Amino acid sequence: MNRKLNTREIKQLLDRSAAQIDKNTLEKLASARRTAVQYQQTTQQAPVLAWLTQHGLIHSHSTHNRKVWNFGIAALLALVLLGGGLYWQHAYEHDHSDIDIAILTDDLPVDMYVD
Amino acid sequence: MLVFAPFTPEPLKLSTPQQLSEFLAQVERRAYKQAQFAVRDEHVALDIVQDAMLKLAERYGDHPVEEYPMLFQRILQNTIRDHYRRQKVRSFWTTLMSSLTPQHGDEDFDPLDTLQDEDNDSQPARPEEAMAQSQLVAVIEEALNTLPARQREAFLLRYWEELDTAETAVAMGCSEGSVKTHCSRATHALSAILREKGIDLS
Numbered sequence: 613m614n615r616k617l618n619t620r621e622i623k624q625l626l627d628r629s630a631a632q633i634d635k636n637t638l639e640k641l642a643s644a645r646r647t648a649v650q651y652q653q654t655t656q657q658a659p660v661l662a663w664l665t666q667h668g669l670i671h672s673h674s675t676h677n678r679k680v681w682n683f684g685i686a687a688l689l690a691l692v693l694l695g696g697g698l699y700w701q702h703a704y705e706h707d708h709s710d711i712d713i714a715i716l717t718d719d720l721p722v723d724m725y726v727d
Numbered sequence: 728m729l730v731f732a733p734f735t736p737e738p739l740k741l742s743t744p745q746q747l748s749e750f751l752a753q754v755e756r757r758a759y760k761q762a763q764f765a766v767r768d769e770h771v772a773l774d775i776v777q778d779a780m781l782k783l784a785e786r787y788g789d790h791p792v793e794e795y796p797m798l799f800q801r802i803l804q805n806t807i808r809d810h811y812r813r814q815k816v817r818s819f820w821t822t823l824m825s826s827l828t829p830q831h832g833d834e835d836f837d838p839l840d841t842l843q844d845e846d847n848d849s850q851p852a853r854p855e856e857a858m859a860q861s862q863l864v865a866v867i868e869e870a871l872n873t874l875p876a877r878q879r880e881a882f883l884l885r886y887w888e889e890l891d892t893a894e895t896a897v898a899m900g901c902s903e904g905s906v907k908t909h910c911s912r913a914t915h916a917l918s919a920i921l922r923e924k925g926i927d928l929s
Contacts, residue, residue, distance in 0.1 A: 615863070616927045619886040619914075622867055626887050629864045630756040637769065641759060644777035645751040649744045651781055652788035 742792040750795045751780055758803055761883055764871050765807045775810060779803040800888060800898040804880060811876070863926075870920040874913055881909035882917070 633641075714720045742750075755776060762772035779802045787798050871879055877899070884895040885906070895910075896903045918928040 615925065616929055617863075617921065618929045622928075623887050623889070625860065625864045625867055626760065626883075627757075628860065629868065630760045633756055633759065637759065637773065638756075640773050641755045641776065642752075644773070644780050645748060645755060647777070648751060648780035648784040649748045652744055652747055652784035 741789050742795070746792045747784060747788060747795075750792060750799075751783075754796070754799060755780070757887065758799070761803065761887075762807060764868070764879060764883070765876060766810060767872065771810065775803070775806050779806045782806070796888075797890075797894060797897060800884065800890065800894075801900075804884075804898055804900070807880075866921065866924050866926065867917075870917050870924075873920060874916055878909045878913035878916065881906050882913035885910050 711720070711724070714724075758776045758779065759772055762775040763769060766772055766775065779799065782802045783795065783799050787794070790798065871882070874882065880899055881895060884890050884898055885892070890898060892903045892906050895906045899906060899909075914928065921928050
């Protein structure tokens with residue numbers, strides 16, 4: 613076999629080889645492709661987010677905006693926890709002050725002496 | 728007076744399932760061949776391509792379609808490398824276990840496991856020229872199989888996928904210098920192998 617080849621011809625030969633893949637393998641590749649596409653469809657964003665994205669209100673595909681969203685959600689969660697903690701602490705202090713006033717005014721209910 | 732206009736980034740076009748499907752249909756054959764060159768097993772090659780397709784759809788399915796070629800190549804090469812790593816670990820344990828268990832000769836060997844189907848019935852009969860080309864393809868594929876994995880990877884990405892040096896470096900996860908070295912060595916090795924078969928690589 614006496615021949616001269618360059619990289620372009622090698623590419624063409626490899627393309628030819630890829631074009632000769634048997635039917636069975638091609639069917640399996642097509643099936644894999646369909647599965648992948650289905651997976652993309654199921655993992656696409658929720659309708660509300662899609663609507664917001666379409667109308668330019670958010671750009672959910674942008675990495676930067678995703679980070680901002682994640683940060684926003686984390687900040688909101690922290691705020692809710694902080695608010696809850698403060699409210700609980702305030703309610704607890706309120707309870708204490710009621711008891712203090714009751715002791716001072718001698719209006720402490722009898723059941724407070726039970727323990 | 729300088730007036731700064733508010734920066735409004737141009738929204739990127741999200742890819743549709745139709746675009747993803749078209750892209751995958753376009754690259755699946757070459758991806759399969761690349762995986763086959765790398766692992767030399769049809770079933771494993773199919774698994775690798777399927778895995779790469781799923782990863783692309785799952786993780787980057789909402790990216791613009793223009794980003795797909797590079798992303799897919801990167802994912803494919805990483806999936807092949809993951810396979811190598813798993814194989815290495817598996818072969819370590821297999822060797823360890825086989826050294827501990829008694830040998831039973833060749834009774835587990837089934838030639839059907841390794842028999843290659845060289846005849847492709849799906850193709851119509853071709854003239855002599857096509858036959859010569861098929862032989863040439865076989866010679867090239869055999870030569871590619873003998874290359875070290877990284878050299879073959881670089882050669883295929885550069886000359887088959889037609890990525891430039893920078894893109895190949897990204898896909899391979901190495902520097903541009905390494906890509907050039909791998910490509911140069913691959914070309915020299917291929918040239919030497921093909922010369923033995925009477926083919927000059929120019």
